[in-house]
Amino acid sequence: MAGLLKRPEALAGGAVLLALALIALAAPLLSPGDPLAIAGKPLILPLTDAAHPLGTDRLGRDLLAGLIHGARTSMTVGLLVAVVALSAGMIVGTVAGLAGGWTEAVLMRLVEAFQIVPGFLLALALVSVAGPSLAGVVLAIALGAWTGPARLARSRVLALRESEFVAAARVLGLHPAEIAFRQIMPLALPPVLSLTAIIVAGAILTEAALSFLGLGNPNVVTWGGMIAEGRNQLRSAAWLSIIPGLALVITVVSTYLVGEALTDSLTERRPR
Amino acid sequence: MTLVLSRRGLFLSTAALAALQFLPRSASAQSGGRITVAADSEPAQLNPAIAASNGVFYISSKVIEPLAEASYDEAGLRPLLATGWEGAEDGLSITFKLREGVTWHDGTPFTSADVAFSALQVWKPLQNIGRTLFANLTAVETPDAHTAVFRFSAPTPLQLIAKALPVVSSVLPKHIYDGSEIAENPANRALIGTGPFVWGDYKPGEYYLLKRNPAYWQPDLPLAEELVFRVLPDRAAAAGSLEAGEVQLAAFSSVPLVELDRIGKVPGLTVITKGYEALTYQLVVEINHRNAHLANLKVRQAIAHAIDRQFVLDTIFLGYAAKATGPVPANDPTFYTPDVTTYAFDPEKAKALLDEAGFPADASGKRFALRLLPAPYFNETRQFGDYLRQALAAVGIDATIVANDSAAHQKAVYTDHDFDLAVAPPVFRADPAISTTNLVRSGIPAGVNFSNQGGYVNPELDSLIDTALTTLDPAARVALYHRFQQLVTADLPLINVVDWSFTSVASDKLGNIANNPRWAVSNWADLTLGT
Numbered sequence: 001m002a003g004l005l006k007r008p009e010a011l012a013g014g015a016v017l018l019a020l021a022l023i024a025l026a027a028p029l030l031s032p033g034d035p036l037a038i039a040g041k042p043l044i045l046p047l048t049d050a051a052h053p054l055g056t057d058r059l060g061r062d063l064l065a066g067l068i069h070g071a072r073t074s075m076t077v078g079l080l081v082a083v084v085a086l087s088a089g090m091i092v093g094t095v096a097g098l099a100g101g102w103t104e105a106v107l108m109r110l111v112e113a114f115q116i117v118p119g120f121l122l123a124l125a126l127v128s129v130a131g132p133s134l135a136g137v138v139l140a141i142a143l144g145a146w147t148g149p150a151r152l153a154r155s156r157v158l159a160l161r162e163s164e165f166v167a168a169a170r171v172l173g174l175h176p177a178e179i180a181f182r183q184i185m186p187l188a189l190p191p192v193l194s195l196t197a198i199i200v201a202g203a204i205l206t207e208a209a210l211s212f213l214g215l216g217n218p219n220v221v222t223w224g225g226m227i228a229e230g231r232n233q234l235r236s237a238a239w240l241s242i243i244p245g246l247a248l249v250i251t252v253v254s255t256y257l258v259g260e261a262l263t264d265s266l267t268e269r270r271p272r
Numbered sequence: 273m274t275l276v277l278s279r280r281g282l283f284l285s286t287a288a289l290a291a292l293q294f295l296p297r298s299a300s301a302q303s304g305g306r307i308t309v310a311a312d313s314e315p316a317q318l319n320p321a322i323a324a325s326n327g328v329f330y331i332s333s334k335v336i337e338p339l340a341e342a343s344y345d346e347a348g349l350r351p352l353l354a355t356g357w358e359g360a361e362d363g364l365s366i367t368f369k370l371r372e373g374v375t376w377h378d379g380t381p382f383t384s385a386d387v388a389f390s391a392l393q394v395w396k397p398l399q400n401i402g403r404t405l406f407a408n409l410t411a412v413e414t415p416d417a418h419t420a421v422f423r424f425s426a427p428t429p430l431q432l433i434a435k436a437l438p439v440v441s442s443v444l445p446k447h448i449y450d451g452s453e454i455a456e457n458p459a460n461r462a463l464i465g466t467g468p469f470v471w472g473d474y475k476p477g478e479y480y481l482l483k484r485n486p487a488y489w490q491p492d493l494p495l496a497e498e499l500v501f502r503v504l505p506d507r508a509a510a511a512g513s514l515e516a517g518e519v520q521l522a523a524f525s526s527v528p529l530v531e532l533d534r535i536g537k538v539p540g541l542t543v544i545t546k547g548y549e550a551l552t553y554q555l556v557v558e559i560n561h562r563n564a565h566l567a568n569l570k571v572r573q574a575i576a577h578a579i580d581r582q583f584v585l586d587t588i589f590l591g592y593a594a595k596a597t598g599p600v601p602a603n604d605p606t607f608y609t610p611d612v613t614t615y616a617f618d619p620e621k622a623k624a625l626l627d628e629a630g631f632p633a634d635a636s637g638k639r640f641a642l643r644l645l646p647a648p649y650f651n652e653t654r655q656f657g658d659y660l661r662q663a664l665a666a667v668g669i670d671a672t673i674v675a676n677d678s679a680a681h682q683k684a685v686y687t688d689h690d691f692d693l694a695v696a697p698p699v700f701r702a703d704p705a706i707s708t709t710n711l712v713r714s715g716i717p718a719g720v721n722f723s724n725q726g727g728y729v730n731p732e733l734d735s736l737i738d739t740a741l742t743t744l745d746p747a748a749r750v751a752l753y754h755r756f757q758q759l760v761t762a763d764l765p766l767i768n769v770v771d772w773s774f775t776s777v778a779s780d781k782l783g784n785i786a787n788n789p790r791w792a793v794s795n796w797a798d799l800t801l802g803t
Contacts, residue, residue: 038662042587058530059587059659132675218673219661231508232528232651 013257035069081203084142089149097157119144156188197259311501319460320442329793336465359430388412389446468494468797495800520779547786558694570629572764576615577622593772601771612761642692
């Protein structure tokens with residue numbers, strides 16, 4: 001963790017993420033009411049009206065309100081996907097690494113099967129079938145994101161299972177499940193955790209892309225949905241797409257910066 | 273949401289742009305050449321004799337022809353497969369003289385048997401509009417190969433049937449359809465007709481290809497060698513493709529209204545508002561009367577009062593529309609009456625009505641929840657859906673938007689009745705009996721698109737619709753349809769918001785465009801591409 005603080009770009013990224021997290025948490029306070037409500041005249045230019053600092057869209061919906069509440073959607077999806085993908089990956093990877101034999105072969109072929117299908121296509125297909133609920137979107141994106149953690153966890157477990165403390169635990173007669181999840185998994189966790197940021201950033205992008213394609217939930221503001229909405233007027237009111245686009249870029253870049261630093265510190269790799 | 277992707281076609285559509293470049297290029301050098309136009313939807317089936325809707329006509333009208341087409345001249349009609357028609361004094365029969373020397377695309381001659389088969393086996397039992405229009409049709413006699421006599425069990429106004437011909441009378445080949453399950457016939461996808469273009473190919477998510485019919489009955493027509501309907505569900509892409517010269521025409525306002533000002537100034541492109549006179553669209557809120565809340569008239573009145581028509585007109589339609597008072601648009605010269613119940617924008621009154629109806633607001637201001645299904649066919653219907661959700665929220669109705677592609681939307685609303693409110697764009701076609709009374713008449717079986725599927729039953733309205741259908745005296749018909757408008761606006765089986773028409777953006781190279789009042793859905797035999 002100390003290494004994290006020494007890196008100015010990670011600090012900047014972390015600060016942006018923290019701010020975004022606070023905004024997402026405080027969205028109902030910062031911008032009360034429905035962000036999809038028609039709040040003013042349509043197509044007010046940004047920075048021209050104090051009541052709508054970032055302007056309004058085609059129907060008069062406030063862009064700032066959309067941005068604030070959109071952060072909520074993006075953050076929620078990003079974090080939930082990370083939790084689901086990491087848990088699934090850890091469990092599958094640990095079981096595969098420890099069990100070996102047929103179990104390992106079957107599990108790892110399953111991982112590879114998911115790995116060869118592009119994650120975005122998988123998400124598209126699932127959301128098309130299951131409908132655009134939050135749970136559906138999270139599951140759909142996580143389905144393409146759990147393979148990395150699973151492979152990493154397995155490789156760590158393979159290294160750890162030959163250690164003396166594992167042999168000692170076996171001699172003591174611990175249940176294999178206990179060895180797997182209480183003895184080995186905590187040690188295999190750090191490198192896998194370093195994938196968090198990459199998964200979060202990827203999930204935010206995928207969610208935005210799904211919304212952009214009209215597969216998001218139309219009753220919730222999302223940045224991707226805002227960009228898509230603005231795209232009709234790209235030539236006449238470009239800010240409608242550019243502002244949420246910038247928000248997306250800043251969020252994803254910040255997440256990656258923090259992720260880089262995390263990887264370095266958690267895997268005790270020398271900073272490049 | 274700007275981009276409506278057919279969910280099934282989603283994977284294909286990304287490949288579409290690339291694949292289009294591999295279409296054969298051979299025809300482009302010949303006279304007329306290949307004309308590429310933007311298509312924004314892919315109808316589930318393309319048979320215009322079953323589904324009389326503009327989305328279907330846009331493509332199928334080039335292959336399958338009606339008996340007559342709308343025209344700008346005095347008569348209002350131009351003969352196509354029929355050369356003349358005459359009604360009996362008593363209104364019980366209409367005699368059509370059919371064109372000679374016409375052949376189907378497979379070489380079989382076109383005869384009165386085809387017309388009799390289409391009328392009795394398709395238009396009357398299967399077609400969304402023909403079902404009511406031809407309800408009293410009992411027989412079609414064919415004294416010779418080029419005469420068809422329609423016999424009706426009750427007096428049927430010739431004026432009504434004639435006005436409806438361009439829409440309801442698409443003729444199908446009897447020898448292809450006879451004895452088969454008509455709705456399942458493969459020719460509903462690979463069309464066979466008498467029109468200027470023959471069916472070429474369809475790649476879902478990519479294009480429809482139609483080719484010149486060398487044996488077309490009008491000499492020297494059609495002028496174009498090939499028509500390609502390039503599927504561009506993304507409106508922004510339509511504008512870009514026009515500017516890049518990849519498509520020569522985007523009809524049905526597929527270029528967003530906000531872009532018209534700018535694109536009209538692009539050299540080589542013209543914005544055209546002509547050619548849609550017989551296609552007035554009505555923005556309508558469809559209501560599922562099976563819903564206990566919506567079955568209450570006060571709730572429907574409240575919804576009508578919650579809608580700010582001026583806002584819809586100014587913001588969503590940018591002025592390219594007119595406020596609606598009822599089920600007949602104000603631009604109709606014959607049937608419109610302003611003497612109806614109107615609902616001014618008044619959220620307070622809406623709230624009071626909802627209170628009266630027994631649905632008070634809870635602590636969070638909400639009264640009840642509804643599902644709202646905006647039709648995905650137009651930018652405007654989707655935007656109005658977004659607007660309506662907010663307008664309803666303002667009076668305490670919590671509407672959740674359910675977004676579907678066209679096929680799923682039609683199934684949900686018109687077959688499964690899986691909706692509470694829907695936003696629909698029905699068409700007013702010169703006479704209320706053609707496709708407007710269908711929207712409120714009871715007894716229409718599930719699965720008939722663009723008809724009353726909201727479970728609304730009003731015996732008084734039903735009997736009025738039936739009476740008007742058999743009234744021969746024009747003045748008496750007008751009076752009945754005035755009453756029709758009054759009943760509909762008083763009881764609100766659906767809510768009319770605005771009426772609008774369309775614009776096309778076309779390349780200056782295209783010749784003979786917008787030359788009849790339903791041009792976009794006419795046969796385009798004379799359409800040509802200059803250099």
